[in-house]
Amino acid sequence: MRIRTLAYAALTATLTAALAGCGASEPVPEEPAATSTGGEGVTEYPLTLDNCGTEVTVDAPPERVVSLDQNSTEILLSLGLEDRVVGTASWTDPVLPELEAANEDVPRLADNAPTYEVALGADPDFITASFGRHLNESGVATRDRFAETGIETYLSPTDCEGDVSINGGGTRTHLLDIESLYTEIRELAAVFDVPSRGDALIADLEERTAEALDGxxxxxxxxxxxxxxxxxxxxxxxxxxxxxxxxxxxxxxxxxxxxxxxxxxxxxxxxxxxxxxxxxxxxxxxxxxxxxxxxxxxxxxxxxxxxxxxxxxxxxxxxxxxxxxxxxxxxxxxxxxxxxxxxxxxxx
Missing domain, CATH: 3.40.50.1980 (Nitrogenase molybdenum iron protein domain)
Incomplete structure (x- = not known):
C-alpha cells in the first residue's frame, strides 16, 4: 500500500545499510514494526486484517479515505477522522446532527454510488464501504482493481458471512449480530490508530442499547x-x-x-x-x-x-x-x- 510514512522508509534504509556492514557472527537486530506518526501510537504497522475473505494490509494510518456509504462515513466521523475523509457517497438521510460540524467540509462525491473515475479523482489511499455491491464488477470497482492502483479497500463485517458479501450477491444463513458492527468500529479504529476512540464509541452504543431496551x-x-x-x-x-x-x-x-x-x-x-x-x-x-x-x-x-x-x-x-x-x-x-x-x- 502506498501510505508508508517517511519515518518508516528512513528506518528501513538505515537497517538495510546496517545489515550490509554486519559479519556472519554479528547479531542483527529485528526490524521493529512501524507505528503511527499522527494517531495514538498504539497500532503496530504493518497491520493485516482478514476482511470478508480479502487480506487488507496497511503500513501506516491512511491519510486520504473515501467512504462509499453513509454508514461507513458516520463511523469515521464519530472516530474524529474528518480530516482524513476526502470523499463520501451513497446517502439516504442527512448526517447525524452531532456530526454536522465534522461533516461540513467533507466533499460529497455523489448522493448515490460514484463512478470509479470520480472515486479515484479524490486521490484516496484507502476505501471503505458498507455494502459489497460497490466493490464488484457492476459497482464502483472491484477490490482487485483498486488494489492495482495501490489502494486497499475495507468492507463492513455487517455485510459478510465468512468470505461472502451479502449485498454483493450472497445470502445470509443466520441473523445479523450487532457485534459485527462493533468489529467494524474496532478494526477501523485500529487502521487509523485511534483504538481508544473506537472503544469509547462502542461503550456509548452499548450503554444506549441497554437503556433503550430496559423495560x-x-x-x-x-x-x-x-x-x-x-x-x-x-x-x-x-x-x-x-x-x-x-x-x-x-x-x-x-x-x-x-x-x-x-x-x-x-x-x-x-x-x-x-x-x-x-x-x-x-x-x-x-x-x-x-x-x-x-x-x-x-x-x-x-x-x-x-x-x-x-x-x-x-x-x-x-x-x-x-x-x-x-x-x-x-x-x-x-x-x-x-x-x-x-x-x-x-x-x-
Missing part, C-alpha cells in the same frame, strides 16, 4: 419493516439489520422466513400477514415512489387493500430513517425509537 415488553407483537417503494415494497427479511432490531426488541418479524435482507414483495403478502406494527422507512431521497414517511402513510391509508391492515387502522407506526434500518451506528437510534414506542404503548 421494553413487545409481548411477541408481529412487525413488518417497509424500507421503500409503493409498487413492489421492499420489506425486511429474516436475517438482516431490521430483523436484528425486531429480535433485540422482542418483536416477531412476519417475514422471518425470508433469507434476503430486503426482498421485494407484493402487498397481498403483507396484508395477508397483517402485522401488529409497521416500521416505516423515512428516507430523505427520491429514488423510489414512497421513499418519504408521509408518502408511505398516505399510500397505506388510502389504498383499498393496505388500509384493511390492523396496524394501519390503529396507526401503529414506528418511523425510522433509512440509515437506522441499515447496519450502522444508527441501529441504536432505531432501537431507541422502537423502545420509546413500546414504552408509550405501555404507558397508554
Amino acid at each position: 421494553v415488553d413487545a409481548e411477541g407483537a408481529t412487525v413488518a419493516f417497509w424500507f421503500a417503494d409503493t409498487r413492489t415494497p421492499y420489506m425486511a427479511g429474516g436475517y438482516g439489520s431490521a430483523a436484528m432490531l425486531a429480535d433485540m426488541s422482542g418483536m416477531e418479524n412476519v417475514f422471518a422466513g425470508t433469507a434476503d435482507d430486503w426482498p421485494a414483495t407484493g402487498w397481498e403478502a403483507v396484508v395477508e400477514k397483517n402485522p401488529d406494527v409497521l416500521v416505516l422507512g423515512d428516507l430523505q431521497r427520491a429514488r423510489f415512489p414512497g421513499d418519504k414517511l408521509e408518502e408511505k402513510i398516505e399510500f397505506l391509508e388510502s389504498d383499498p387493500l393496505t388500509s384493511t391492515m390492523d396496524a394501519v387502522k390503529n396507526k401503529r407506526y414506528i418511523a425510522l430513517h433509512g440509515a437506522e434500518m441499515n447496519p450502522s451506528i444508527r441501529s441504536v437510534d432505531g432501537l431507541e425509537k422502537i423502545g420509546e414506542f413500546w414504552k408509550e404503548q405501555d404507558a397508554g
Whole structure:
C-alpha cells in the first residue's frame, strides 16, 4: 500500500545499510514494526486484517479515505477522522446532527454510488464501504482493481458471512449480530490508530442499547419493516439489520422466513400477514415512489387493500430513517425509537 510514512522508509534504509556492514557472527537486530506518526501510537504497522475473505494490509494510518456509504462515513466521523475523509457517497438521510460540524467540509462525491473515475479523482489511499455491491464488477470497482492502483479497500463485517458479501450477491444463513458492527468500529479504529476512540464509541452504543431496551415488553407483537417503494415494497427479511432490531426488541418479524435482507414483495403478502406494527422507512431521497414517511402513510391509508391492515387502522407506526434500518451506528437510534414506542404503548 502506498501510505508508508517517511519515518518508516528512513528506518528501513538505515537497517538495510546496517545489515550490509554486519559479519556472519554479528547479531542483527529485528526490524521493529512501524507505528503511527499522527494517531495514538498504539497500532503496530504493518497491520493485516482478514476482511470478508480479502487480506487488507496497511503500513501506516491512511491519510486520504473515501467512504462509499453513509454508514461507513458516520463511523469515521464519530472516530474524529474528518480530516482524513476526502470523499463520501451513497446517502439516504442527512448526517447525524452531532456530526454536522465534522461533516461540513467533507466533499460529497455523489448522493448515490460514484463512478470509479470520480472515486479515484479524490486521490484516496484507502476505501471503505458498507455494502459489497460497490466493490464488484457492476459497482464502483472491484477490490482487485483498486488494489492495482495501490489502494486497499475495507468492507463492513455487517455485510459478510465468512468470505461472502451479502449485498454483493450472497445470502445470509443466520441473523445479523450487532457485534459485527462493533468489529467494524474496532478494526477501523485500529487502521487509523485511534483504538481508544473506537472503544469509547462502542461503550456509548452499548450503554444506549441497554437503556433503550430496559423495560421494553413487545409481548411477541408481529412487525413488518417497509424500507421503500409503493409498487413492489421492499420489506425486511429474516436475517438482516431490521430483523436484528425486531429480535433485540422482542418483536416477531412476519417475514422471518425470508433469507434476503430486503426482498421485494407484493402487498397481498403483507396484508395477508397483517402485522401488529409497521416500521416505516423515512428516507430523505427520491429514488423510489414512497421513499418519504408521509408518502408511505398516505399510500397505506388510502389504498383499498393496505388500509384493511390492523396496524394501519390503529396507526401503529414506528418511523425510522433509512440509515437506522441499515447496519450502522444508527441501529441504536432505531432501537431507541422502537423502545420509546413500546414504552408509550405501555404507558397508554
